[in-house]
Each structure stands twice: as C-alpha cells, then as structure tokens.
Amino acid sequence: xTALDTYSQTEHPEASHTQAVAELIQADSLSLHYGKTIAFxxxxxxxxxxxxxxxxxxxxxxxxxxxxxxxxxxxxxPEAEVxxxxxxxxxxxxxxxxxxxxxxxxxxxxLQKPNPFPLSIWKNLAFPLAEHGIKQRAEQQQRIELALQExxxxxxxxxxxxxxxxxxxxxxxxxLCLARALVLQPEVLLMDxxxxxxxxxxxxxxxxxxxxxxxxxTVAIVTHxxxxxxxxxxxxxxxxxxxxxxxxxxxxxxxxxxxxxQHPLTQDYVRGLQx
Amino acid sequence: xxxxxxxxxxNSTRRNLLLGMGFSLLLTACSSGSSADQKLTLTGSSxxxxxxxxxxxxxxxxxxxxxxxxxxxGSSRGLADASQGLADIGMISRGLKAEEEGxxxxxxxxxxxxxxxxxxxxxxxxxxxxxxxxIYKGEVxxxxxxxxxxAPITVVNKxxxxxxxxxxxxxxxxxxxxxxxxxxxGDNQQGIKTVAGNPNALGYVxxxxxxxxxxxxxxxKLLPVDKIAATTETVQDGSFPLSRPLTLVVTEPxxxxxxxxxxxxxxxxxxxxxxxxxxxxxxxxxxxTQSEATAN
Amino acid sequence: xxxxxxxxxxxxxxIAIWTIATLITxxxxxxxxDILWHGLGQLSWEFLTTAPANAGRDGGINSILVSTGLxxxxxxxxxIPLGVGTAIFLAEFARGNPQFSRWVxxxxxxxxxxxxxxxxxxxxxxxxxxxxxGFSILSGGLTLACMVLxxxxxxxxxxxxxxxxxxxxxxxxxxxxxxxxxxxxxxxxAMPGLVVGLVLGIGRAMAETAALIFTSGYVDRMPxxxxxxxxxxxxxxxxxxxxxxxxxxxxxxxxxxxxxLLIVINSFASWVAQRYQLGL
Numbered sequence: 001x002t003a004l005d006t007y008s009q010t011e012h013p014e015a016s017h018t019q020a021v022a023e024l025i026q027a028d029s030l031s032l033h034y035g036k037t038i039a040f041x042x043x044x045x046x047x048x049x050x051x052x053x054x055x056x057x058x059x060x061x062x063x064x065x066x067x068x069x070x071x072x073x074x075x076x077x078p079e080a081e082v083x084x085x086x087x088x089x090x091x092x093x094x095x096x097x098x099x100x101x102x103x104x105x106x107x108x109x110x111l112q113k114p115n116p117f118p119l120s121i122w123k124n125l126a127f128p129l130a131e132h133g134i135k136q137r138a139e140q141q142q143r144i145e146l147a148l149q150e151x152x153x154x155x156x157x158x159x160x161x162x163x164x165x166x167x168x169x170x171x172x173x174x175x176l177c178l179a180r181a182l183v184l185q186p187e188v189l190l191m192d193x194x195x196x197x198x199x200x201x202x203x204x205x206x207x208x209x210x211x212x213x214x215x216x217x218t219v220a221i222v223t224h225x226x227x228x229x230x231x232x233x234x235x236x237x238x239x240x241x242x243x244x245x246x247x248x249x250x251x252x253x254x255x256x257x258x259x260x261x262q263h264p265l266t267q268d269y270v271r272g273l274q275x
Numbered sequence: 276x277x278x279x280x281x282x283x284x285x286n287s288t289r290r291n292l293l294l295g296m297g298f299s300l301l302l303t304a305c306s307s308g309s310s311a312d313q314k315l316t317l318t319g320s321s322x323x324x325x326x327x328x329x330x331x332x333x334x335x336x337x338x339x340x341x342x343x344x345x346x347x348x349g350s351s352r353g354l355a356d357a358s359q360g361l362a363d364i365g366m367i368s369r370g371l372k373a374e375e376e377g378x379x380x381x382x383x384x385x386x387x388x389x390x391x392x393x394x395x396x397x398x399x400x401x402x403x404x405x406x407x408x409x410i411y412k413g414e415v416x417x418x419x420x421x422x423x424x425x426a427p428i429t430v431v432n433k434x435x436x437x438x439x440x441x442x443x444x445x446x447x448x449x450x451x452x453x454x455x456x457x458x459x460x461g462d463n464q465q466g467i468k469t470v471a472g473n474p475n476a477l478g479y480v481x482x483x484x485x486x487x488x489x490x491x492x493x494x495x496k497l498l499p500v501d502k503i504a505a506t507t508e509t510v511q512d513g514s515f516p517l518s519r520p521l522t523l524v525v526t527e528p529x530x531x532x533x534x535x536x537x538x539x540x541x542x543x544x545x546x547x548x549x550x551x552x553x554x555x556x557x558x559x560x561x562x563x564t565q566s567e568a569t570a571n
Numbered sequence: 572x573x574x575x576x577x578x579x580x581x582x583x584x585x586i587a588i589w590t591i592a593t594l595i596t597x598x599x600x601x602x603x604x605d606i607l608w609h610g611l612g613q614l615s616w617e618f619l620t621t622a623p624a625n626a627g628r629d630g631g632i633n634s635i636l637v638s639t640g641l642x643x644x645x646x647x648x649x650x651i652p653l654g655v656g657t658a659i660f661l662a663e664f665a666r667g668n669p670q671f672s673r674w675v676x677x678x679x680x681x682x683x684x685x686x687x688x689x690x691x692x693x694x695x696x697x698x699x700x701x702x703x704x705g706f707s708i709l710s711g712g713l714t715l716a717c718m719v720l721x722x723x724x725x726x727x728x729x730x731x732x733x734x735x736x737x738x739x740x741x742x743x744x745x746x747x748x749x750x751x752x753x754x755x756x757x758x759x760x761a762m763p764g765l766v767v768g769l770v771l772g773i774g775r776a777m778a779e780t781a782a783l784i785f786t787s788g789y790v791d792r793m794p795x796x797x798x799x800x801x802x803x804x805x806x807x808x809x810x811x812x813x814x815x816x817x818x819x820x821x822x823x824x825x826x827x828x829x830x831x832l833l834i835v836i837n838s839f840a841s842w843v844a845q846r847y848q849l850g851l
Contacts, residue, residue: 071744073740073743073744076739076740076743078666078667100746101746101748102746103746104743104744104745104746105745105746108744108745109744109745111737111740111741111744113737115735115737115738115740115741117738117741117742117755117756118738118756118759118760119755119756119759123755127747127751127755127756128745128746128747130751131745131746131747131748131751132746177741180741180745181744181745184745184746190744316705316706318706321810321813321814322814324789324810324814325626325627325810325814325815326626328626328789328790328791329625329626332624332792335792342792344706344788344790344792344799344800345789345790346706346784346788346789346790346800347784347788347789347810347814348784348785359700361699361700462813462814463813463814464812464813464814464815464819465813487817491817551625552626552815
C-alpha cells in the first residue's frame, strides 16, 4: 500500500475542505514535454493557500501548460510527459495512480473561451453534480442557487434556468462556467486568461469575482493583462520563453514584481518594453 | 406556479420516449409473425412477375390462408432459385432449353411475341430476316439500303442476360458479340421509349407492350417478321415466328399447393389477367407440348 | 498588385461557375417539375390508402408505403446505434492510434462508393440465404443498413470532430466521466453531423432498388411483419416504369410521394436535431 492509497481512504472529500486550504500547492523543478517539444522546464513555484497567484509572460512560454499540470489535464495529451515534483500537502499530484476525478473536483478550471455545455443553464450545473454523486434534487437546487448567486448570475437567469446556456452573452457564459466550477465546491481555481475573450464590462465583473475569492480559494490566474495581474494578485510569477521552452524567470510579491523587478527581462516587460 | 425543473424532467422523458418509440415499433412488427398457413414463393423473370403477381392475388382471394410471394430478378435467377429450393416455382420468359429439361419441368402460362419496332414516321414497311441480321451485325448501317430514308440506323439491343435478347439472337442466329448496338436497353418500356424518341431507331420488344403503347399514342410501329404481321392474334395461333412462352418451372413433379397454383395459372380463369398484362393466353392442354416445341 | 488582364479571367471563372450552378439547379427543377406535373393528378388520400391492383396500374400504394416504412425502420434501428458507436470510437477513442483510424476510414470510403448491386448480392447471399431470413423486410432493412453505414459513420465522425475541444477540456477539468460527457455533451453537439449522415443515408436507402430487389423483394401485399417480403416505393416505381406497360402515371404518383416523404423525414430530422443541440 502506498502512502497515497492510505491518504485517499482516510480522508473524506468534504472533510478535507478546511484542511487543504491551509496547505500549499508546491511545484519543484516541474517540466513538461510534448514529445520532443518542451513546454516549460524546471519551474519551482508555490501557490499560497487562499492567495491569488498571477502568471504572466509572453505567448507560448508555457503558462497554460503549467496550469494543465495542476489538475492533470496533461493526461489527455497522448505525448505529454511531466517530470519533477508537484505536491499538495502530502498528496503527490504526479502519482500515476492518482484519482484524477477527485483531484479535478477539488481543483476547478476556467478557460479563456467560455465553454458552457450545449445544455440548459440548469443542466450545465446539475450534470457535473450528478456525475460526482450529488443526485438529490433538493441538494442540487441548493448548490446551484448558491453557485449562481456567488457569480451574480442568479437574478439574471433564475426565470430561465431551462433555456439553453448558449443563449447567454459571452460574459454571462463565462460567469456560468465559473459557477459550474464552484458548484463542486473546489478549493483551488485555475483560470487561463478568463477575461481575454470578454468585453471590458464583463471583464471587470469577472475580475471583481476573482477578487472576492481571496481567502476562500487558492487561485492561479494566467493573464496577458499586466494591469489585471497588478490589481488582483498577491504574488506574480513571470514566465519567459528561452531556447528550450518556457522558464520561470522571476517570482515574488506582486508589489515587488511591479515596483522593483530584479530580472532585466522582467524590468523591460513590466515597463511595457518587451513581450 | 409551475416548478421550472418539472418541465425539465418531462423534456428528457419525452426524448427517451422518442428513442424508444422506434424500437418498440420494431418489436411489435417482429412479434406479430407470419400468419399464413401455407406459403408459395416464386422468383424469376421481371416480364412474368407482374402477370404472376396478379394471378397470385386472385388465387389468394379464392383460397384464404394461402400466401403466394412473387419475387423478381430475371429468368436466370428464377432457374437458380428453383434449383436451390429458395423458390417453389421459378418464372422464365422463354421455353426450357434442351439441357435444362433434365432438371426442370416447365408449364407455359402465356405467350409473349417479340416484335421489331421502328419509329412511326419511318417509311419502311418490312425488312427481311437477312436484313435484320445485316443491320444488327453492322454490315448495313443506313435506312436507304433497306428502302428507307437517307439516314443512319440506330440499333437498339437488349442488355445481356435478358431472355428477350436470347430469343432474338436465337431466332436470327446471331451471337451477342457480333451485334453492333448503338443503344443497349433493359426493359420493354425503355426500348419503346428509345425508339419513340428516335426516328432512325430499330429495336425489338414484347408485342403486347408495343401494342398497348401504340394504342396509347406512342409514335412507334411493329414490323412483320417473315411476312407475318406482329399481332397478339398471330402469336396466339402460333403463326408468328418470333414469340416466346412465359413458363413456370419446377424441379420436382408438382404436388399439392404447387400443382394447384400451376393449374390455376394455366386455366381459363386467368385469361382476362393475361390479356390485361398485354400477353397472349394459351389453352392449358397445349401448354406443356408447346413448351417442348419452343425449346427445340 | 492586380493587373488589368487578370480581371476578365476572373470573370470567366465566375461565369463558368454560375453557368454550371444554374444548369444543375435547372436540371433538378426540370425533374421536380416533371414529377409534380405528372404526379400531382395521381395524388389523393385514396392513392395513399388503397392497395395496388392490376400490377400497380390501378389502386394505390398503401402496402408499398408500409413496407418502405418498415424497411427504413429496420435499416435505421441497426445503422444508427452501430454507426454512431463507430463514429464515437473513431473520433473520440482512436485518437491515439491514427494509423488504425486512417485504415478504417479508407475502408469506409471505399465501401461508401461500392455500387448498391454489390450490397444487394451480399444481402441475398448472407441475410436471405445464409441466415435464412428469406425474402423479407428484415433482409432488406439489414442490407440497406450495411449500405448506409459507411456514409453514416463518416458524416457522424465529422460531426464529432466539429465539436469544440473546449467541451472536452471543460468536461475533463470538471472530473466528468467519459461516458457522461459523451452522452450529455458530445452527442448533442455532434447532432448536425449525425443529421447530415442520417439525411444522406435515408436518401440513399429510400432511392435504393438494386439492393432491395434481391432481399426485401417484390411482393406488394400489405406486410404482416418484418418477416414478410415487401416492395419498397423505389422498386414499385422501377417496376411500374420498366416492366408494366401503362404503369407510368402511377409511377409518377409514387415518385412524388417518395420525394414528399424524403422532404418530410429530412425536415423532421433537422427539427429534432435542433432541439437536441440547444439542450432542450
């Protein structure tokens, strides 16, 4: 019996909530290859519990790939190979026998382009709940209402829960996706440029929601928008493309990154000279 | 106030219902099964099939509980299916050949004359057998050579495997490889349409079918063969040389239902059906001997 | 930079394309008008509800319609699950094995181009004789299913490939099961492709004569079950226009019914798909 198995047996998913928030997600010398292509290499980075971490950098430096390691979406890519260490408390996230269903329930993800399922608004939230064993209508209803209220969508959609989610506006769709992640009551949220496909007003709303999550969720947000990172993040990680794929060139408190950057590339980048 | 989730539930039920409907329909269709006490299957010539289909319907009406299934696909399939036992009776639009006499027994139920047809505007009134041979071999390719207009002849031939073709080739002692056809057609109707639409065409089709279409105003005319006019009368009295018997074939001496149906198909009771299908009735006493005569 | 000489060339291409398009549309309209012109007079409630008589020259086509419906039902209830299943396998599960999927796809494309008579002979040898189903609606429907499958699979597969990857990624990041995702998300959004395949398949099945004459057969009696032989509309039309002198008018009437039926089925399929796709 491995330590992992013991861990999963003793710990009830619900009970883990408070405990896990106190823990850190820590990557050590994490690298990702797609066949011979290197996405990023040797990244060491900790996501502080209840903190918002912004990941910034030019396109193609492995920011999104890094997020995909955290909820093991890399498993979907046949040639992807992750090396190094990635742990969440005493949970080894790279363990080959890891229960990814359980991991992904605790780690929600929002993608750049809103991707609500082509189902009704209600079903978009009820379907993931049912898949994770929450099939009682009363509990579903309570959780769905809560999640929709949390993203400020409840009042807008409560009268048309059974109409198609695809009929919502882009901003509403993105907030629905956020609610879809929240309805599973995750502890961590990964956001891959969640505002870049939205208009400024919708973008601002999502940003406010993210800000409201500080302290309650551990958030990692990839963004191209430096001002956004500055507004939101407790700590900021700067990725950069080098000859052999992406690298983490600087990591620090957001104020430090923007006011006293150490790395010359970061200095140019935050001044808007590069990237 | 109706609960929004209630109608959601109904919706998914309705979808399942729709999917299930197809299967349940299929199951119902399967379970009802066959109700006929006795069944007879006939396959073969597409020329004979419509006629036998009508005869079968009358027979079924007179004999409740009996079902007669008529299939089609050509004379050769009629022989093959009868031989393999897939059909109780085969249908062929010719007499039995000498080499087939050993395996099959034939019963003529009607006759069909094959007539040469040309367009109604064609001034040619008759062509000799030798001229037909020359035209089909491509040695004569203009109407003026046989007393017609100064125009090329469009030779219309039947597709391989059709018994009309076999009969035609046999009578004129032609090989199909010798025939220089401009148009190859499959069925009577197609042949009639081809000739009706081409003033310079020469073709051959069932006399019954041609007479019907002429009566309906189709611009074609039948040419005599060996100086004998192509009419249902000359086919019936046996004087028209280019005719074929429509024959039912069986592999074993018919008994029971098979025998009863063959007798019915040869009887006076179906002569009106035979005429209605543009064929020529034969009297049942002559039927078997005529089948043998044609084969020789 | 555009030179003046390239302009007339462009126009010629446009003219050629327009001419071809017009010719094709015109031909189609001619056929349709011809069938409407000759067939409309035949069309009546009685034509649809009475049995054929006098080798099809008189009476109606009620038994033919029922047989056609049953043949189609057998064909679709076999080909839809099998076709969609194969398409799902090819599009969703065989991604890691492109060699294999390429091989399957090529075989399907060849099968889709095989003349229907070959399927007819196969159906005759296999379903009618080997499996002993005889001349029956079952044999005919199964033969048609074999014929329709390649078309259905290829179109359905395209449908699945057209589903945005965001759905798959989204479902995976929520920890949803593959089966649940397939059922609830991928299937509905692949609907347009499935419907295209279905419409093409139904079109081919309804128009088929060669494959059916050897399998479902020629009997124009009202079928009692799928074990009975039954004549499809297409065979009825073929027989009336080819083997039955004087059957032309009825053939036109039947052809019109066939076209109307196709339009109705296709509209229904699109309607169902649209509702499905919106998640209603």
